[in-house]
Amino acid sequence: MQIGEVAVWTELSLRAIRHYEETGLVIPSARSQGGFRLYAEADVGRLMVIRRMKPLGFTLDEMRDLLAATDRLDSDEHPEAAAGREALPERVRGCEQAAVRKVEELRVQLERAEDFAALRNRLTVAGSENAFPADPATHS
Numbered sequence: 297m298q299i300g301e302v303a304v305w306t307e308l309s310l311r312a313i314r315h316y317e318e319t320g321l322v323i324p325s326a327r328s329q330g331g332f333r334l335y336a337e338a339d340v341g342r343l344m345v346i347r348r349m350k351p352l353g354f355t356l357d358e359m360r361d362l363l364a365a366t367d368r369l370d371s372d373e374h375p376e377a378a379a380g381r382e383a384l385p386e387r388v389r390g391c392e393q394a395a396v397r398k399v400e401e402l403r404v405q406l407e408r409a410e411d412f413a414a415l416r417n418r419l420t421v422a423g424s425e426n427a428f429p430a431d432p433a434t435h436s
Contacts, residue, residue, distance in 0.1 A: 297334065345363065352399065365391075
């Protein structure tokens with residue numbers, strides 16, 4: 297799949313996909329004869345993980361750490377090369393727990409925003425359009 301198709305599929309901009317490539321989070325599986333990036337299903341899956349982590353405030357390093365851990369867990373390493381592998385599930389669980397906490401924080405923020413919007417709507421309906429002045433300094 298070429299980068300344009302991937303952008304449509306993942307709802308990421310071309311610029312974002314290129315940025316994730318530059319930072320090493322996603323490397324296209326191949327290049328066409330013309331030099332176009334070609335992405336496999338696994339590459340698109342990585343981009344979807346990144347897309348889901350970004351709004352939760354995960355850093356590029358945290359994304360990289362999770363992707364590296366899941367790559368290693370999914371690999372067919374020989375037992376001799378598997379040193380440190382037993383710690384990987386805990387790293388993934390830590391990321392999952394951080395995501396749950398961040399989602400809860402976002403739910404609280406959304407609830408507050410919805411409460412404010414409902415209050416604003418009630419005041420507007422009651423004829424108090426000026427209840428929230430544009431400049432708090434003008435309100436005494």
